[in-house]
């Protein structure tokens with residue numbers, strides 16, 4: 833079990849989003865959201881990160897994973 837954990841840590845989760853930054857951090861002021869419901873990406877595959885663009889569907893089909901967005905209501 834420890835071997836699997838070490839491999840996952842070495843592979844990382846972020847394939848290509850803002851790799852020039854030490855840490856990818858975003859903040860949101862909920863009161864300033866434009867829409868009543870906003871979806872934020874948690875799969876790290878969105879072309880509009882940090883917003884979800886539906887790329888998790890393709891990722892889940894290709895890998896058998898089950899990731900999805902965080903929905904924030906205004």
Ligand code: FES
Pocket residue numbers: 872873874875876877878883884885886887888889899900901902
């Ligand atoms: Fe990443 Fe939807 S695109 S959670």
